[in-house]
Amino acid sequence: MMDESQTQIDGQPPYVEGLNESQLEAVEATDGPVLVLAGAGTGKTRVLTTRLAHILATGKAFPGQVLAVTFTNKAAQEMKERVAKILNQPSVERWWLGTFHAIAVRMLRAHAEKVGLGSDFAIIDTDDQLRLVKQLLKENNLDDKKWPPKSVLGAIQRWKDRGQTPDHVSASEAKEFAGGRIHGIYKSYQQRLRELNACDFGDLLLHTLVIFQTHADVLADYHRRFHYILVDEYQDTNVAQYLWLRLLAQGHQNVCCVGDDDQSIYGWRGAEVGNILRFEKDFPGAKIVRLERNYRSTGRILAAASSVISHNEGRLGKTLWTDDDDGEMLRVRGLWDGEAEARFVGEEVENLQRNGQKLDQVAVLVRTGAMTREFEERFLTLAIPYRVVGGARFYERLEIRDALAYLRLVNSADDSLAFERSIGKPKRGLGPAALGIVHSYARQAEISLFKAAREIVETDELRPAARKSMATFVSQVERWQGLKNDMPHSELADLVLEESGYLEFWQNDKSVEAKGRVENLRELINALGEYESLAEFLEHVSLVMDTNSQTGQDMVSIMTLHGAKGLEFETVFLPGWEEGLFPNQRAMDEQGLKGLEEERRLAYVGLTRARKRAIISFAANRRMHGSWASAIPSRFVDELPHEHIERESDRGIYSAPLEPSYGGFGSSKWQDNDRGSPGMQRARSYSSGESQLVRKAAQKISESKSGFSRGERVFHQKFGYGLVASVEGERLTISFDKAGSKKVLSNFVVPAEQAGM
DNA sequence: AGCCTTTCCCTTTTT
DNA sequence: GGGAAAGGCT
Numbered sequence: 001m002m003d004e005s006q007t008q009i010d011g012q013p014p015y016v017e018g019l020n021e022s023q024l025e026a027v028e029a030t031d032g033p034v035l036v037l038a039g040a041g042t043g044k045t046r047v048l049t050t051r052l053a054h055i056l057a058t059g060k061a062f063p064g065q066v067l068a069v070t071f072t073n074k075a076a077q078e079m080k081e082r083v084a085k086i087l088n089q090p091s092v093e094r095w096w097l098g099t100f101h102a103i104a105v106r107m108l109r110a111h112a113e114k115v116g117l118g119s120d121f122a123i124i125d126t127d128d129q130l131r132l133v134k135q136l137l138k139e140n141n142l143d144d145k146k147w148p149p150k151s152v153l154g155a156i157q158r159w160k161d162r163g164q165t166p167d168h169v170s171a172s173e174a175k176e177f178a179g180g181r182i183h184g185i186y187k188s189y190q191q192r193l194r195e196l197n198a199c200d201f202g203d204l205l206l207h208t209l210v211i212f213q214t215h216a217d218v219l220a221d222y223h224r225r226f227h228y229i230l231v232d233e234y235q236d237t238n239v240a241q242y243l244w245l246r247l248l249a250q251g252h253q254n255v256c257c258v259g260d261d262d263q264s265i266y267g268w269r270g271a272e273v274g275n276i277l278r279f280e281k282d283f284p285g286a287k288i289v290r291l292e293r294n295y296r297s298t299g300r301i302l303a304a305a306s307s308v309i310s311h312n313e314g315r316l317g318k319t320l321w322t323d324d325d326d327g328e329m330l331r332v333r334g335l336w337d338g339e340a341e342a343r344f345v346g347e348e349v350e351n352l353q354r355n356g357q358k359l360d361q362v363a364v365l366v367r368t369g370a371m372t373r374e375f376e377e378r379f380l381t382l383a384i385p386y387r388v389v390g391g392a393r394f395y396e397r398l399e400i401r402d403a404l405a406y407l408r409l410v411n412s413a414d415d416s417l418a419f420e421r422s423i424g425k426p427k428r429g430l431g432p433a434a435l436g437i438v439h440s441y442a443r444q445a446e447i448s449l450f451k452a453a454r455e456i457v458e459t460d461e462l463r464p465a466a467r468k469s470m471a472t473f474v475s476q477v478e479r480w481q482g483l484k485n486d487m488p489h490s491e492l493a494d495l496v497l498e499e500s501g502y503l504e505f506w507q508n509d510k511s512v513e514a515k516g517r518v519e520n521l522r523e524l525i526n527a528l529g530e531y532e533s534l535a536e537f538l539e540h541v542s543l544v545m546d547t548n549s550q551t552g553q554d555m556v557s558i559m560t561l562h563g564a565k566g567l568e569f570e571t572v573f574l575p576g577w578e579e580g581l582f583p584n585q586r587a588m589d590e591q592g593l594k595g596l597e598e599e600r601r602l603a604y605v606g607l608t609r610a611r612k613r614a615i616i617s618f619a620a621n622r623r624m625h626g627s628w629a630s631a632i633p634s635r636f637v638d639e640l641p642h643e644h645i646e647r648e649s650d651r652g653i654y655s656a657p658l659e660p661s662y663g664g665f666g667s668s669k670w671q672d673n674d675r676g677s678p679g680m681q682r683a684r685s686y687s688s689g690e691s692q693l694v695r696k697a698a699q700k701i702s703e704s705k706s707g708f709s710r711g712e713r714v715f716h717q718k719f720g721y722g723l724v725a726s727v728e729g730e731r732l733t734i735s736f737d738k739a740g741s742k743k744v745l746s747n748f749v750v751p752a753e754q755a756g757m
Numbered sequence: 758a759g760c761c762t763t764t765c766c767c768t769t770t771t772t
Numbered sequence: 773g774g775g776a777a778a779g780g781c782t
Contacts, residue, residue: 560771584768
C-alpha cells in the first residue's frame with residue numbers, strides 16, 4: 001500500500017514537468033483504451049512510467065490494481081526503479097509489474113491445478129526441453145536426422161506462441177509435419193511435462209491463457225483486480241500474449257499499449273505487428289497518441305534511420321523530427337576482412353577515448369552473437385575495457401546447470417529431468433544401462449525416476465555394484481531433503497555439492513577451465529544467499545537466466561542489435577553490414593520479403609540507438625565456420641541518404657570488384673567448403689584439407705616459439721594471474737583466476753614469478 | 758563403462 | 773574454429 005503522504009499532489013504534479021504536449025496527453029488520458037505510437041527516442045519509457053506513477057499518485061488506483069507488463073527483465077527493472085523513485089516507495093516488489101512471463105508465473109502458481117499441475121511446478125530450460133523431445137522422437141521411432149529435435153521443438157514453440165494447445169492445432173496444419181506425427185509428439189510432450197510437474201517457457205503463458213478461457217470466474221477475479229493495464233513494446237507481442245492481454249483488458253478497458261511498428265524485430269518469435277494495427281478494432285473508441293518528437297539523436301542520424309526504414313511497406317507511418325542540430329555526418333567504411341574491421345573499430349574507440357569520450361557511451365552492435373569475438377580479441381589486445389551484454393550467461397554454463405540440477409532434485413525429488421542429469425555426474429558407475437532400467441520401471445509404475453530408483457534398490461534388477469551405488473545416491477538425496485528445513489539454503493547447497501562429489505569432480509579435473517568452474521560454483525552458492533528460499537531462487541534462475549554483470553563501469557558495450565533495443569549511446573558502431581549477414585540470408589530465405597523488412601527494422605533500431613555518432617562498416621571477406629566467405633556491401637548501405645554520409649574506403653575495397661567467383665554469402669544450408677551450389681560459391685577454406693594432425697603439429701611448433709607453454713602460470717597486465725590454456729603463435733589463451741578465459745597477445749604477458757608473485 | 762578420437766553441425770535474433 | 777555427439781578402442 002502506498003504511503004498516504006505521497007498520494008496528495010496539488011496542482012501540476014512535479015513528475016510531469018518537462019513533458020511535451022503529446023507526452024502529457026498519453027500520461028493523463030487515464031480512462032479508456034489508449035494506443036501510444038511512439039517512435040524511437042521519443043521518451044516512450046518515461047511516458048509509460050510517468051503514466052503509472054500518475055495513476056497511483058492521483059488516487060485512481062492502488063498499486064495492486066495496476067498491471068504493467070514489459071518484455072525484458074531489464075525494462076521491468078528500470079520501470080520498477082523509476083516508479084519507486086518518483087513515488088518515493090521503498091519497495092515495489094509486490095506490485096503487478098514485470099515481464100509477461102513473471103506475471104504469468106505468479107498467476108499460474110495460484111491456479112496450477114486447473115491445468116493439471118501442482119503449484120510447485122518446475123520451469124525447465126532449453127536443455128531439458130531438447131532432451132525430452134529427443135526421448136519422444138526415439139519412442140516414436142522418428143528419425144532424428146529427418147526431424148532434428150531442434151526443429152521439432154521449434155514447431156512446438158511456434159504452436160505455443162500462437163496460443164494453440166495440442167487440441168487446438170488445426171488438422172491440416174498438424175498433418176504438415178511428418179503426417180501429423182510431430183503433432184503427436186507435441187501432445188505427448190505436454191503430457192510428459194504434466195507428469196513431471198513442469199512447464200516450459202511457452203507454457204507459462206499458454207496455461208494461463210487456457211485458464212482464462214475455461215474458467216470465467218478466475219478471469220472475472222482478475223478483471224475486478226486490475227483497474228489499469230499498461231503494456232510496453234506492444235509491437236512485440238505474439239499471439240498468445242495478445243490473446244492473454246485482450247482477455248485481461250476486457251475488464252475495465254483501461255488499457256494503454258505503447259509501441260513502435262518500426263521496431264518490431266521479434267517476428268521469428270511469433271510477434272505479430274498486426275496486433276498493433278488491430279488495436280482500434282479490439283478496443284473501439286481507442287485514443288491514439290503519436291509521439292514523433294525525437295529527443296535522442298542528431299538530425300542526420302534521424303534522417304538516415306528514416307531513409308532506411310522508408311523502404312519498408314505497410315508501415316503505420318510516423319514522421320520523426322528533432323530540434324537538434326544536424327550533427328556529424330554518418331560514416332560508412334569498407335574493409336578487407338573482419339579482422340581489419342575490428343582493428344578499425346578499435347582504433348576509432350581509442351580516438352574517441354583520447355577525445356574524452358566516456359566508454360560507457362560507446363557501443364558495438366552486431367547482427368549475430370558470434371560476431372562479438374572478433375571485437376573482444378581486438379579490445380583485449382588494445383586493453384580497451386569492454387563488456388559483452390547478454391553473451392555467455394552465467395546460468396547457462398555447464399557446471400551451473402549441473403549444480404542447479406542437484407538443487408532442483410533436493411527441492412523436489414520428483415523432478416526427473418534433474419534426477420537424470422545429476423546421477424550421471426560425477427561418475428557413479430551408473431551409466432545408460434542402469435538408467436534405462438530405472439526409466440522403464442518408472443514408466444511402468446507411472447512414478448518419478450527418483451521413486452523408481454528407491455524401489456529398484458530393494459530388488460535384484462540392478463547388478464550388485466550398480467545397486468549399491470544407486471542406494472547410496474538415493475539415501476544421499478533423501479538426507480539432503482531432510483535437511484532442507486533446518487539449514488540455511490546456501491549452506492545446504494554447499495553441502496550438497498560437497499557430498500555429492502560434484503565439486504570434487506571439478507577440483508580434481510586438471511583441465512585449465514576447471515578452476516574457473518569451481519569458482520563459478522562458489523559464486524552460485526553465494527548468490528543463493530540473497531533469496532528467501534531454494535524454491536524462490538530456482539524460480540528466479542529460470543525466469544531471469546542472466547546475471548547483472550558489472551554495470552556502472554566505464555566500458556564499451558558489445559551486443560547484438562536485438563539486445564540493444566531500448567538503449568542509447570553517444571557513439572554506435574554498426575559493423576557487418578554485408579549482404580547475407582545483414583540482411584541475414586536465412587531470414588530472407590525463410591521469410592522472404594517479410595524477413596527482409598524485419599532485418600530493415602533491425603537496421604533502424606541500430607541507427608536510432610545513436611545520439612551523436614554512427615559508424616557503419618562492412619568487410620569484403622569474413623571467416624565463418626572456419627572457412628572464408630566473401631560478400632558485397634549490404635543493400636541497407638545504399639539506402640542511407642547520400643547527403644548525410646561520408647564514405648571511406650580501405651585500399652579501394654568499396655569500389656573494387658571482388659575476386660572472381662566470390663559470389664554472395666553462401667546458401668542457407670552452410671555447405672561444406674569444397675562443394676557449394678552454383679552461383680552461390682564460397683571461397684575455398686584456407687584450412688580445408690589440413691588434417692587435425694597437421695594442425696596440431698603446427699601448434700606444437702608455435703608453442704615452443706612463443707616462449708610460453710601450456711599450463712604455465714603467468715601474469716597479464718590487465719587481467720592478473722592465470723594459467724596458459726593454449727598457445728598459437730603470438731596468441732595465448734589464458735584461464736585467468738579472476739577474469740575467466742581470454743585470448744591475449746603474448747607480449748602483454750609475463751611469467752608469474754617475474755610479476756613478483 | 759570410460760576414455761580418446763573423429764565427425765558433424767553450426768551462427769540469426771530471446772523471454 | 774569450436775562444442776557436442778558418435779564411434780572406436782581398451
